[in-house]
Amino acid sequence: MRIAIDAMGGDHAPKEIIEGVELSRDENPDVIYDLFGLTDEIKKYLKNDQNIEITQADEVIEMGEEPVRAIRKKKQSSLVLAAQSVKDGKNDAFFSAGNTGAILAAGLFVVGRIKEIDRPALTTTLPIVTPKEGMSDKFVMLDVGANADSKALNLYQFAFMGKYYATNVLKIDNPRIGLLNNGTEADKGDMLHKEVHELLAANKDINFIGNVEARELLNGAADVVVTDGFTGNAALKGIEGTALSTLNLIKSSIMDGGMKSKMGALMLKDVFKSIASKMDYSKYGGAMFLGLKAPVIKAHGASKQETVKNTLAQIKTIIDSKMITEMVDYVDSHKAELDAIKESVKKG
Known part of the structure; x- marks a missing residue:
């Protein structure tokens, strides 16, 4: 290698x-x-x-x-x-x-x-704070920055690829696919998100669970979160910034809280280390252009x-x-389906 x-x-x-x-x-x-x-x-x-x-x-x-x-x-x-x-x-x-x-x-x-893939998607892995029994402790989000402007076809293809990434790299069986939106109802969002929701809901080859909200991402709302690059990048930076700010707030509160707070922090030292480790994005590596x-x-x-x-x-x-090789084969075997989706999107 x-x-x-x-x-x-x-x-x-x-x-x-x-x-x-x-x-x-x-x-x-x-x-x-x-x-x-x-x-x-x-x-x-x-x-x-x-x-x-x-x-x-x-x-x-x-x-x-x-x-x-x-x-x-x-x-x-x-x-x-x-x-x-x-x-x-x-x-x-x-x-x-x-x-x-x-x-x-x-x-x-x-x-x-x-x-058959029109645009690559920047794909990252993030932690699930409190995974339920039998659930993965990580989820995939794409696109997080490769495409500021995306079309419905692009997001459909992102879901297609995200499923393969979650299955082959994270080893998640039948991963739950969610569309990042401003509400969980099927009719939420702008015209782009409504169109993407309709396309994904019609695909029986993926386990589409509908819209997911940003506030639920770290709670395991989905195994694969599909979004456009502009929204995904903003959400990712929001997650990273909130995690760092929260840890800094806890630290400053302890330092300003006097001896009682410092003694309590010392007793919870291992707990704080565990939280910091779970929220440390550097553990999860880089982002892949899928x-x-x-x-x-x-x-x-x-x-x-x-x-x-x-x-x-x-x-x-x-x-x-061997995910890339297998995904190429998978995409090739679904060429007719992808071409049909492309034509339907073109016709509006």
Whole structure:
């Protein structure tokens, strides 16, 4: 197994990327890590080159660059060369914590999308705070940022792919598919969401449970939450921000509450650690651009070594599951259905 890594992508690259790679390598001796970037910079932080290869890349795509222009202009960048190595079959997956738009553009124009899937969806895994017995402790949400403007057909395809991700990576049998909306009633939302609801409800191949509200996501409202990229990204950042703010509020309240509060906090230390661990999004790795011909995974730009390590573990699971190959076959076997949906949407 081989993973192509953009060593120069991210706010803390290449140091934290390389340290995360070494942590992953120590746990997975059967994986080869191909680091793309400025060789001298990479070697500066690399302690042990076992199972690690370095591919020189003379250019770096910065976080603020216009995505499509950047990948077309900087063909010798670490991001583009890493993606190209997957396209050429040298590596099995591509990972970066860099410019999200550039990673998406490289995924589309270099790696390529699955036929019959119009747009890839940025797919993330989030925790369920209090899972019921027999329920998974995680759920999948897509799209969380790849497509700000989406059509009904796109969201229908997201549900199609999300089911496969939940089944093959999270190992959830017959995952419950929910549509993120501003109410649970079938007639809620704008015209887009009403149309998507109708399309999903008519598909007997998926376990569609209807609309779900943002406030119920962490309570296990669904195993797969389908949404457009604008709404999904806003919801994701809201969840992350609320979790961090709540933990900071508890901490400041304890510090300002005097000796009695501090003694109580000391007694609940293990409880607070458990809560912080469950709400730590870095544990769940990166977000995958689902709908491409190979695994392309994006980690948060501010990722540190632990997040990088966890994301690489996630990539290994994805490769081991052969999910992409199976999904391509599944999509191909449902070509007639997908084409019919596409035609019905076009006709309005």
